[in-house]
Amino acid sequence: MIAFEGVTKIYNGTPAVRDLDLVAPTGKLTVLVGPSGCGKTTSLRMVNRLIAPTSGTITLDGEPTHGMKVAQLRRRIGYVIQHAGLFPHRTVAQNVATTARLAGIDRGRARKIALELLERVGLPSALADRYPWQLSGGQQQRVGVARALASDPKFMLMDEPFSAVDPIVRARLQDEFLRLQREIGKTIIMVTHDIDEALKLGDQVAVMRTGGKLAQVASPQALLTRPADSFVADFVGRDRGYRHLGFAGIDDDIVLSKEPAVLLGTPAEAAARSAIDGWVLVADEAGRPLGWVRVAELSGPVRESDLNLSSTFASRGGTMRELLDAALSSPSGRGVVTEDDGVLRGTIGLADLVRTLDERRTSASGRGS
Numbered sequence: 030m031i032a033f034e035g036v037t038k039i040y041n042g043t044p045a046v047r048d049l050d051l052v053a054p055t056g057k058l059t060v061l062v063g064p065s066g067c068g069k070t071t072s073l074r075m076v077n078r079l080i081a082p083t084s085g086t087i088t089l090d091g092e093p094t095h096g097m098k099v100a101q102l103r104r105r106i107g108y109v110i111q112h113a114g115l116f117p118h119r120t121v122a123q124n125v126a127t128t129a130r131l132a133g134i135d136r137g138r139a140r141k142i143a144l145e146l147l148e149r150v151g152l153p154s155a156l157a158d159r160y161p162w163q164l165s166g167g168q169q170q171r172v173g174v175a176r177a178l179a180s181d182p183k184f185m186l187m188d189e190p191f192s193a194v195d196p197i198v199r200a201r202l203q204d205e206f207l208r209l210q211r212e213i214g215k216t217i218i219m220v221t222h223d224i225d226e227a228l229k230l231g232d233q234v235a236v237m238r239t240g241g242k243l244a245q246v247a248s249p250q251a252l253l254t255r256p257a258d259s260f261v262a263d264f265v266g267r268d269r270g271y272r273h274l275g276f277a278g279i280d281d282d283i284v285l286s287k288e289p290a291v292l293l294g295t296p297a298e299a300a301a302r303s304a305i306d307g308w309v310l311v312a313d314e315a316g317r318p319l320g321w322v323r324v325a326e327l328s329g330p331v332r333e334s335d336l337n338l339s340s341t342f343a344s345r346g347g348t349m350r351e352l353l354d355a356a357l358s359s360p361s362g363r364g365v366v367t368e369d370d371g372v373l374r375g376t377i378g379l380a381d382l383v384r385t386l387d388e389r390r391t392s393a394s395g396r397g398s
């Protein structure tokens with residue numbers, strides 16, 4: 030656990046961080062988010078003492094950092110920064126091995142660790158002996174993460190680690206990092222100015238306001254459904270009512286109807302007999318849905334070109350947001366749910382789904398939150 034207790038940093042009489050009380054729990058990812066200049070980076074850098082607090086205490090697992098030797102402290106904390114900050118004259122493998130070497134590991138073993146970690150963050154071993162400038166921005170960021178992990182630190186600080194790459198690469202890096210964190214369970218504080226990134230990655234999200242004050246610390250879902258004040262509500266964004274569904278799983282209280290599905294090649298009359306309200310679902314031989322067909326438009330057996338491909342399908346392990354999207358995008362108005370292997374499980378009509386959401390909303394507000 031990393032804990033800030035009454036931490037303040039003042040620059041030339043102006044507070045950058047004011048009286049910060051915050052606990053980043055063990056094994057969890059805490060995200061610091063807020064507008065530019067609100068003190069996120071300053072807060073982060075006070076943890077590894079790149080910046081000295083004006084007052085207050087920061088502890089690692091209960092031990093105050095101000096009593097530790099700086100070199101020792103930094104060895105215990107992995108540090109990832111924007112643009113990766115790699116050493117330009119060292120190869121990728123050497124960059125990663127550096128932190129292992131600093132932790133006292135011999136050269137051969139450090140290289141082995143580096144190669145293992147590169148694979149773990151999704152980099153082909155062929156890149157190990159290249160120089161950073163020979164890599165794309167996304168690859169450099171992965172090297173930055175691998176380097177921070179090479180000394181197997183318990184704690185990690187990450188300052189805008191994914192912001193220097195385009196949105197598609199960023200989304201992929203975020204997904205990969207989430208998967209990795211599920212395996213390694215480090216105690217992480219990450220800084221970002223991007224609320225969507227914060228809500229996607231954070232186990233808990235700390236929203237800071239200009240002037241270095243903490244506005245709210247909560248789970249992503251709680252931030253979306255119960256913002257503490259209008260600053261947080263504005264910062265979290267407009268479509269929060271919809272977005273919080275992205276954190277709710279498709280639970281067993283979602284009652285699915287059996288949906289008859291037909292194969293490609295089914296004669297029009299047989300397809301019509303299976304149709305509900307004029308629409309029939311078409312699936313492949315394995316039972317995986319392909320798309321909807323309006324039977325009134327069939328001129329013969331169901332062909333691939335008859336399929337309406339506009340719908341998304343939600344998988345059972347997915348979120349309510351995916352399910353709502355499946356229902357909204359379905360030409361039949363029935364949202365398709367598959368098993369995790371893609372085989373059809375059933376459907377739910379948009380009206381029934383909205384009723385369930387409404388019941389959930391009523392019972393949640395009934396709990397007085």
Ligand SMILES: Nc1ncnc2c1ncn2[C@@H]1O[C@H](COP(=O)(O)OP(=O)(O)OP(=O)(O)O)[C@@H](O)[C@H]1O
Pocket residue numbers: 040041044045063064065066067068069070071072222
């Ligand atoms: N070395 C410094 N000397 C004086 N003022 C500083 C110094 N470093 C930061 N500040 C000020 O402290 C405040 C907080 O800065 P900080 O970099 O922590 O913000 P941030 O939330 O990380 O911003 P951004 O999202 O833009 O990176 C800002 O007003 C900044 O101008």
